[in-house]
Amino acid sequence: MEKFTSHTGRAVPLRRSNVDTDQIIPAHWLKKVTRNGFEGGLFEAWRKDDAFVLNRPERQGATVLIAGPEFGTGSSREHAVWALQNYGFRAVISSRFADIFRGNSLKNGLLTVILPQETVERLWALVEADPQAEVTVDLEAREVRAEGVNAPFELDENVRWRLLNGLDDISITLQQESDIAAYEASRPAFKPTTTPVG
Template sequence: MDALTEHTGTCVPLRRSDVDTDQIIPARLCRKLTKTGFADALFNRWRKDPEFVLNQPERTGADILLAGPNFGTGSSREHAVWALRDYGFRAVIAPSFGDIFLRNALRNGLLAVALPPDVVEGLLERADASPAFALTVDLRAQRVVDGERHWPFDVAPRARWLLLNGLDDIEVTLRSHEVIAGYERTRPLWMPRPSGGAL
């Protein structure tokens, strides 16, 4: 996973509230177990509308999503985050998020930033007015920067550490490979062994 310390990108204004994971990616399109190959499925139903914001050529390459409150509610499917990441989004800024979506986002390299509703509304207005509108999301300083203005945000310490170092939980576990292998070598032979060969 790529480390995320500070990211500057143009913004896509998604003026919708209570966007659930089925709207982000329909369940019928969640058949793969890889984390890639979902970019075309992102907001699948809405993208059938030629006027939908992601269909606007001037929004191509934007990688910060601005959204309304309660973004990512609904099911626990990680595919919703995978689709956003696969499309190219590095951060989502909204007033609030579904709890499970928030955890899934941070575990999969997507920074979900909660800012006050009036701040998000102001950012949405700026993005509506100009496809070139860009923000900087600074995870080290935990703030969103728009020129001279900036707004702090909170992120769980472990999630922040994982993102800053470009790690997921499996990669952290594998850092202890030698300790795990040493433990496995001392286990009695009658106990179950890891599948796929010895460590």
Template sequence: MQVFTTHTGRAAPLGRSDVDTDQIIPAEFCKRLTKTGYADTLFANWREDPEFVLNDPARAGASVLVAGHNFGTGSSREHAVWALRDWGFRAVIATSFGDIFLRNAFKNGLLAVALSPDVVERLAGCAERDPAFEIEIDLDRRDVRADGGTWTFEVDRRARWLLLNGLDDIGVTLGSAQAIGEYEGRRHSWLPALRRGELATGRPAEHGVAR
């Protein structure tokens, strides 16, 4: 996963509140079997409107989405984060987020920043007026800088650590591979274990046994 320490990018103003995950990515696109390649699905229904913000060529390359209140509410689909990430967004700024969306975002390298309504409105207004308007986000300092202002934000300690180190849960586990191997080497051979290949097939050992 890509390390996130600081990021400066052009902002795209969404200008909508209570955006749920079905609006971020419609359900029919969640049948794909990969974790990448979802850029074409992001806000698919809204993008049928030629006036939708992401259809504006001047917004190409924007990497900070400025939304409204309660962004990412609704179902728990992780695909919503994948679609935002694959489009090129590194961060989403809003006044609040759906709880599950927030967890999925941090697990997939997307920074979700909650700021006060007046600040979000200010940033969105700047972005609407100027497609080249940039926002700088410093995760190490936990602040946002733009339009001559600086605002701090709160972020879960573990989520911040994962982003700063470019890790997801799998990466954290792999970091303990040596300790896990040593533990497995000390286990008694008669204890239950998966035979080789059974992780792939999903079939249990015939007698619940070993190696």
């Protein structure tokens, strides 16, 4: 996983609530078997409208998405995270994220930051008034900074440590292999198993 320490960039205000993962990346894109090449499918239906905020010339090159509440609801597709990253986003700010999307984002180094809705509103107003305004998402200091905004955010300390160091979950878990083996040895005989191959 890519490390995340601090990131500063211009932002896209997405004034919509309940942005589901079908909107972030429609199902027909999910037939791909890679983790890249999803940028063209990001918000595909909405991008057909020239007035959609992502299409505005002043938003090109922006790297921080500021979204409405309940961002990432619906399907477990990690492709939604890859699409945001492939497009160039490094962080998403919202007052509420769906659980599976949030977990997926933090496992891929896309920092999802929870801020109160009133702070989200202030950030929206700021970046709508000045598209060049920069927003800093600082994981070391655990705060979001922009002109007139200095907002601390919470993040689980273990998740933060993994992100700051770009650590791979599987490698960490495999260090506990003896614990896994001990657990396996204690499982009851009645637990189900699938039919072996061959």
